[in-house]
Amino acid sequence: MTTPTTPQHPAPPQGAPQHPGQAPAQPYWPGQAGPGGPGGYVSPVPVRAAHLGDAVVAEWTKIRSLRSTMWTLGTMLVLVVGLGLTLSLVASASDKLASGEDMLGLGAVGVLLGMIPVLTLGVLTISSEYGTGLVRTTLTACPSRSRVLTAKAIVFGSLSFVTTLIATLLVAMISAALLSDQVTEDPTAGQWFKATVGVSLYVALAGLLALAVGTLLRHSAGAITGMLGLVLLPPLLSLFLQADAVKDIGEVLAKYSIPMQLFTLYGANVDGGPSGWEPLWIMLALTAAATAGAHLVLNKRDA
Known part of the structure; x- marks a missing residue:
């Protein structure tokens, strides 16, 4: 008589669940070498958390791939260097200049006009992504919205500063070569x-202000128009505010307008207005406030 035997089941692999519904003690993926795995290929690429440097590299790749970057910054260089050279040639055929500060001030008009393409690029750096829908891909790849905006500010601010510095140095050297004897x-x-x-720092900060405004408005045409109004409207309004009741307002608008602040950095003296390095601190405070608002709004609303 044969005694019935209990069927023997193979023991579960190490790390596998002992009872139905129990999670394995050491989870693994199919194809991964390890306990319970078939011993397949394991990728040698290390997996790490993304950081700000990765976002900066991504934003640099985007901004240098856009044709608008080349056109706007190229236009800025042409305006700054071209007008600086033209005014230096005109001054070389005229009487002596009063001082070396007047010689360097010949680049002010070119920088003022060259600031407009920089402001345009600052707006487009963020608003163009909203227009094309690329911002959803960007925020999916990098869910930290503050990190995205910080990376854009680092890349665009550095690029605009370096480009403006090259232009202003060229103009200053050209003026010195043509007018050193006068x-x-x-x-x-x-x-x-x-x-x-x-x-250059002032222009870069103005560009970062445009980036913040573009983030707040999310509309290219509206943000560019707003920035152009901020630059051009105060000095124009001051021309019409000449009545006694509003004359003081017109004077304040003229003294603290962006063109006058820029000319102050070139050595212009404005009675009762900013002097020395004060225009740079004013622009820094304005840009910091707008950027803080942009971070707050970007983190609270949908893309």
Whole structure:
């Protein structure tokens, strides 16, 4: 008589669930070498958390791939260098300049007009993504919206600063070469620094202000129009506010307008207005406030 035997079941692999519904102690993926796995291929690419540097690289790839970057910054260079060279040639055929500061100030008009393409590019850096829908892909790849905006600010701010610095240095050297024999005194190192590095920082901050406005409005035409109004409207309004009741308002608008602040960095003296490095601090405060608002709004609304 044969004694019935209990069927033997193979023991579950190490890490596999012991009872139905129980999670394995050491989970693994199919194809992964390890306990319970078939011993397949394991990718050698390390997996790590993304950081700000990755977002900066992505934004640099995007901004240098756009044709608008080349056209706007190329237009800025042509305006700044072209007008600076033209005014230097005109000044070389005229009487002596008063000082070396006046010589460096010949680049102010070109920088003022060249600022407009920089502001346009600052708006397009963010608003174009809303127009094409690319912003949804960007925020999917990098869910941290503050990181995305910070990366855009780093890339665009650095690019606009370097480009403006190259242009202002070229204009200053051209003016010095053409007018060095006509000035009564050479410009000081501080005047050179303010007319190149200081002006470039001011233009870069204005571009970052445009980036913040573009983030707030999410509309290219509206944000560009708003930035052009901020630059051009105050000095124009001051021309019409000449009545006694509003004359003080017109004077404040003229003294603190962006064109007058820029000319102040080139050495212009405005009675009762900003002087020295004050225009740069004013623009820094305005840009910081707008950027803080852009971060707040970007994190609270849908893409």
